[in-house]
Amino acid sequence: MIVRHAKKNLIGLTLEQVKHELQAAPTVKPYTALQIWQHMYRHGSTSFRTMTNLPTTLRDHLHSHYTLDYGHVQSDQTSVDGTRKWLVGFNDPRAVVESVLIPEPKRHTLCVSSQIGCSLRCSFCHTGTQKLLRNLTAGEIVGQVMLAAHGVRQFEQQGQNSITRKKLLSHMVFMGQGEPLYNPRQVFQAIQVLTDRQGLQWPKQKITVSTSGVVPLIPKISELGVALAISLHATRNSLRDVLVPLNKTFPMETLMDACTQYARDSNGQRITFEYVMLDGVNDSMGEARDLVKLLKQLPAHVNLIPFNPWPGSIYKTSKPEQVERFAETVQNGGIYCTVRRPRGQDILAACGQLRSSEERKRATAAAAAL
Numbered sequence: 001m002i003v004r005h006a007k008k009n010l011i012g013l014t015l016e017q018v019k020h021e022l023q024a025a026p027t028v029k030p031y032t033a034l035q036i037w038q039h040m041y042r043h044g045s046t047s048f049r050t051m052t053n054l055p056t057t058l059r060d061h062l063h064s065h066y067t068l069d070y071g072h073v074q075s076d077q078t079s080v081d082g083t084r085k086w087l088v089g090f091n092d093p094r095a096v097v098e099s100v101l102i103p104e105p106k107r108h109t110l111c112v113s114s115q116i117g118c119s120l121r122c123s124f125c126h127t128g129t130q131k132l133l134r135n136l137t138a139g140e141i142v143g144q145v146m147l148a149a150h151g152v153r154q155f156e157q158q159g160q161n162s163i164t165r166k167k168l169l170s171h172m173v174f175m176g177q178g179e180p181l182y183n184p185r186q187v188f189q190a191i192q193v194l195t196d197r198q199g200l201q202w203p204k205q206k207i208t209v210s211t212s213g214v215v216p217l218i219p220k221i222s223e224l225g226v227a228l229a230i231s232l233h234a235t236r237n238s239l240r241d242v243l244v245p246l247n248k249t250f251p252m253e254t255l256m257d258a259c260t261q262y263a264r265d266s267n268g269q270r271i272t273f274e275y276v277m278l279d280g281v282n283d284s285m286g287e288a289r290d291l292v293k294l295l296k297q298l299p300a301h302v303n304l305i306p307f308n309p310w311p312g313s314i315y316k317t318s319k320p321e322q323v324e325r326f327a328e329t330v331q332n333g334g335i336y337c338t339v340r341r342p343r344g345q346d347i348l349a350a351c352g353q354l355r356s357s358e359e360r361k362r363a364t365a366a367a368a369a370l
């Protein structure tokens with residue numbers, strides 16, 4: 001009987017780990033790992049066969065023992081407003097996540113997932129209705145970025161000069177499915193790969209980790225040098241306990257202390273506070289004033305997010321004029337405040353919606369086949 005061993009994926013390993021993998025490979029020189037690394041991340045190579053500056057014996061060895069696997073695109077949809085959403089599948093049929101690219105005039109932001117499903121059950125969030133299946137690996141996180149980079153033909157621009165080259169992916173947020181700080185090892189390794197100066201070279205300040213408030217790991221965000229976003233959504237514990245149940249473990253006082261410390265440690269790096277606008281729940285002018293009091297000592301950016309309704313949700317989105325008044329009150333209180341425009345509604349761009357919709361379609365097809 002022939003026993004086939006699964007090939008190991010090099011995507012998501014750090015450069016040091018790639019070097020370690022090459023110890024048993026033939027015809028390896030001190031610079032070989034770096035050559036492979038640059039093929040992977042400077043040129044977006046998806047096959048060892050195309051790495052023609054490597055000896056054939058080494059290419060054959062790599063081909064038989066390793067893969068360059070980003071995951072596979074199950075669906076690729078573009079909204080009328082330009083928002084693009086990929087449904088990305090990994091090793092088993094249920095391992096599916098979403099990545100969303102939001103093009104804006106001055107930035108193109110890729111939103112990636114860090115877990116399949118989520119255990120935190122924030123009551124306004126559609127992903128919170130999907131139980132946690134597992135954490136993503138660093139390779140699956142980096143894979144989402146690589147698929148998006150190929151999707152927008154980023155690597156095809158390498159030869160162009162800086163004037164003609166477009167910023168196709170400029171910012172990245174861990175704001176898709178899952179709580180990134182509940183998968184810290186893999187998320188931090190993925191950040192190390194993405195920011196490697198000899199590879200993809202993502203600027204650290206252009207990567208944001210968004211957390212619902214895993215307080216003990218917030219210092220690690222400043223240590224990594226990446227930006228911090230807090231999924232806040234309320235100004236008092238009694239309401240935040242309902243909207244973001246993790247608040248019962250790490251209440252607002254401890255969360256605000258951690259943010260103050262982050263601001264000190266990161267030399268005043270701005271912290272984004274996400275605030276989903278829920279009609280009659282958290283959108284009063286009193287709450288806008290409380291938000292100002294809560295954040296006035298911090299380098300805060302409040303991002304108001306009109307709620308994107310999903311089937312079965314108990315919340316309604318705040319009226320546009322209420323959102324405007326709320327934003328004005330926060331802004332007049334001296335805090336930088338923006339309102340996120342709803343994006344990609346025609347392609348189910350609210351986090352987790354497309355994955356649920358595809359699962360429903362699969363279940364219906366399976367039932368019809370019985």
Ligand code: SF4
Nearest residue numbers: 118121122125128178
């Ligand atoms: S908001 Fe984030 S942490 Fe909360 S349920 Fe949704 S994905 Fe999970």
